[in-house]
Amino acid sequence: MTTPALAHGVAVSGARRPSRRRWWLIALAGSIAACSSALIAHWSDHLSEPVLQVTLLNWTTLPYIAAGAIASWRRPDSRFGPLMVAAGFVMFLSSLQWTNGGVPFTLGMAFDLLPAAILLQLFLAFPSGRLERRVERVVVATAYAAALGLQLSKMLLWDLDGRNVLALVDEPGAAFTLEDIELGSLSVLSLAGVAVLLIRTRRLPYPLRPMVAMLVNAFALVLVMLAVLLVAGAFGWPAFETIRRITFVGIGIAPVAFLLGLVSARLSSSTLGDLLVQLRTHPARAGVREALSNALRDPSLTLAYWLAEFGCWVDANGQPVELPDEDTDLTTTLIDRDGEPMAALLHDPSLADEPELLDAASAAAAIAVENERLHAELRARLDELHGSRQRVIDAAQLERQRLERDLHDGAQQRLIALSLELGRLGRSLEHDLDARGRVARARREVAMSLEEVRAVAHGIHPAVVSGHGLAVALESLVARASVPVRLAVELDGRMPERLEVAAYYVVSESLANVGKHARASAARVQVARSAGQLVVEVVDDGVGGADTERGTGLRGLADRVEALGGRLRVWTPRGEGTRVRAELPCA
Amino acid sequence: MRVAIVEDSLLLREGLASLLGEAGLDVIVQCENADELRLKMDSYDLDVAIVDIRLPPTHQDEGLVAALDIRERHPGVGVLVLSQYMELGLAMKLLADSAEGVGYLLKDRISDVDDFVAAVERVGTGGSVVDPIIVSTLLSRRRNEDPLAALTPREREVLELMARGSSNQGIADELVITLRAVEKYVSSIFGKLGLPSTGSESRRVLAVLMFLRT
Numbered sequence: 001m002t003t004p005a006l007a008h009g010v011a012v013s014g015a016r017r018p019s020r021r022r023w024w025l026i027a028l029a030g031s032i033a034a035c036s037s038a039l040i041a042h043w044s045d046h047l048s049e050p051v052l053q054v055t056l057l058n059w060t061t062l063p064y065i066a067a068g069a070i071a072s073w074r075r076p077d078s079r080f081g082p083l084m085v086a087a088g089f090v091m092f093l094s095s096l097q098w099t100n101g102g103v104p105f106t107l108g109m110a111f112d113l114l115p116a117a118i119l120l121q122l123f124l125a126f127p128s129g130r131l132e133r134r135v136e137r138v139v140v141a142t143a144y145a146a147a148l149g150l151q152l153s154k155m156l157l158w159d160l161d162g163r164n165v166l167a168l169v170d171e172p173g174a175a176f177t178l179e180d181i182e183l184g185s186l187s188v189l190s191l192a193g194v195a196v197l198l199i200r201t202r203r204l205p206y207p208l209r210p211m212v213a214m215l216v217n218a219f220a221l222v223l224v225m226l227a228v229l230l231v232a233g234a235f236g237w238p239a240f241e242t243i244r245r246i247t248f249v250g251i252g253i254a255p256v257a258f259l260l261g262l263v264s265a266r267l268s269s270s271t272l273g274d275l276l277v278q279l280r281t282h283p284a285r286a287g288v289r290e291a292l293s294n295a296l297r298d299p300s301l302t303l304a305y306w307l308a309e310f311g312c313w314v315d316a317n318g319q320p321v322e323l324p325d326e327d328t329d330l331t332t333t334l335i336d337r338d339g340e341p342m343a344a345l346l347h348d349p350s351l352a353d354e355p356e357l358l359d360a361a362s363a364a365a366a367i368a369v370e371n372e373r374l375h376a377e378l379r380a381r382l383d384e385l386h387g388s389r390q391r392v393i394d395a396a397q398l399e400r401q402r403l404e405r406d407l408h409d410g411a412q413q414r415l416i417a418l419s420l421e422l423g424r425l426g427r428s429l430e431h432d433l434d435a436r437g438r439v440a441r442a443r444r445e446v447a448m449s450l451e452e453v454r455a456v457a458h459g460i461h462p463a464v465v466s467g468h469g470l471a472v473a474l475e476s477l478v479a480r481a482s483v484p485v486r487l488a489v490e491l492d493g494r495m496p497e498r499l500e501v502a503a504y505y506v507v508s509e510s511l512a513n514v515g516k517h518a519r520a521s522a523a524r525v526q527v528a529r530s531a532g533q534l535v536v537e538v539v540d541d542g543v544g545g546a547d548t549e550r551g552t553g554l555r556g557l558a559d560r561v562e563a564l565g566g567r568l569r570v571w572t573p574r575g576e577g578t579r580v581r582a583e584l585p586c587a
Numbered sequence: 588m589r590v591a592i593v594e595d596s597l598l599l600r601e602g603l604a605s606l607l608g609e610a611g612l613d614v615i616v617q618c619e620n621a622d623e624l625r626l627k628m629d630s631y632d633l634d635v636a637i638v639d640i641r642l643p644p645t646h647q648d649e650g651l652v653a654a655l656d657i658r659e660r661h662p663g664v665g666v667l668v669l670s671q672y673m674e675l676g677l678a679m680k681l682l683a684d685s686a687e688g689v690g691y692l693l694k695d696r697i698s699d700v701d702d703f704v705a706a707v708e709r710v711g712t713g714g715s716v717v718d719p720i721i722v723s724t725l726l727s728r729r730r731n732e733d734p735l736a737a738l739t740p741r742e743r744e745v746l747e748l749m750a751r752g753s754s755n756q757g758i759a760d761e762l763v764i765t766l767r768a769v770e771k772y773v774s775s776i777f778g779k780l781g782l783p784s785t786g787s788e789s790r791r792v793l794a795v796l797m798f799l800r801t
Contacts, residue, residue, distance in 0.1 A: 420602045458672070475679065
């Protein structure tokens, strides 16, 4: 078996969260960047409306740094947070073009259009921080190539009044053409990004919360505006400045959506509440997977159970499951108990970015799985107990049958043979009256012995039940009852012997109770087969209030009936008669 | 009278055979299981078969099945069933169609040699024999509005003997009364119980038993 690629254990600690110092460092660096941009703008000789420009720059960069910092604190495993921080700082670099010349200006100029590529990457990398598909990687790489490569090429051809140190020649015409190509291609790439985004949103492995999804889609519009802005720049539209400001406002708000999407996309108290409720109402194995899949919004989620005795993983249906290797699309989260693996969640890797959710879900699953395991164990024990109880009853029954048979074939037959001999002897003593009288007395003794042995044998096992069935056996029982009994037996054919014997005892014990305790004037015995059960009912019109624990033999009857998987119920309200009902499964 | 005995206990089988032989009956078939009897029934001309109700191989209902079988395939042969237990249900099963040539007795009765021989002869000549235990069970059965309460003690005795399968002559001998008196009692009993007159004595047994059973 391959070693599973572990994303988390059950206990995920906060140790991996970035330290407070790193947080402060980011804040400090952000402040320095903001102040630097303000100072650069202040000293700039080439900047119109410096306050506005500084404000716009900070508006489009600081939110990314802040949101990135928060995101990497809340989601230490997500790469999206650091990506946002990096994007914010890189975008700051473009402020260097406000300097008056030389290397800083050239550097700022070189990074002038980089934010377009960075934004594209951010939008496409949300929420995992990775560009999962080839098409995304191609679009973003091309954007970087255009934003940097074409920009640098352009800068080789244009010295911008000597401020650009990279300029080899000064051919503004050619530079403008290159710039048009650069802006146009970035615009097209932005639109391509929008297309990829829209297609991908529909194919997310799990749906985002509707509101967040809507926000993210709305901010995808930022990319459209960016595309429009780039085209406007290329064609030198008069509305360029207005479009630029609107676009920048949008760019500045986008991190909020990202943050919302990252932090609360899936984890919410209601999700976990739903999960627990679902696990409670569907304790079966399939229910656990279903509930987890819903709570984690990952339809592909698999729940694998560890079978220690076989050393393998299986799904809810007992089919073997291979835990994925590290390089597959699925990530494994182990659920263990006392260090022993118990179950494993096979889920989409993006879930690894949300350790709290995964932890909570794993914990809930652990409870459910443990619960389920205990249930299964209990069921197995009950089955075992039931089985052994039945075997004990069956063994006792066989033993009783054997004893009865031995008595019948042995003592009873011999006594009858003896009685027969005595009879013949008596006949041969025609004239000896005294001897005849003694033989007759001996015969009576033998007859009484026979009667007693017969009673004992019948008490041990009612042979007539096994021999001739319940209906025949009940006839004598009812005829000898101490009150008038109406008997109704609705059975077609014989039942398994142990059921017939149990039913016989239910009737015989109940009728004996009617005679001893009920003071009834009539009773009714009903035996029928209904819905896979042999139902035996004995009802009397006596005084009721029978003691079901002592003296009535009802406890023993209940044991006998329950050992066969049946149920014995007794209604005995004072003054309203007694009803004994046995239900014996006979599927 | 030609008799067959089916009984798995050798001791009893032979005791029974000598007893009946001494009484002048012709025991021409002795066997220990029902299949053997079925085979021999075809080649022997019998008047009565004495069948133990519990027979090999399973000792369950082989005897009863064999008895019912003989009744169907050889209606002219009487069947006397012997049993260690007296079961009303079995008696009714045995007599279900007719009581003619049928007997059901507790096995102990064989020691009462004269009565037993008489019973065998009665069944062999188409009469009926029902064990007193069955009859007394039926007579003592609790009833809501007991129609038997209307009978005089003498009528009750006559009813009991009728139920056991006695003929009018048998009843007259038993009670030491005249045949005419028996006939009077019988018609009075039938009147009180609301039973239609049946004519034949063996059909009368069934009618009385069926009446007492409910």
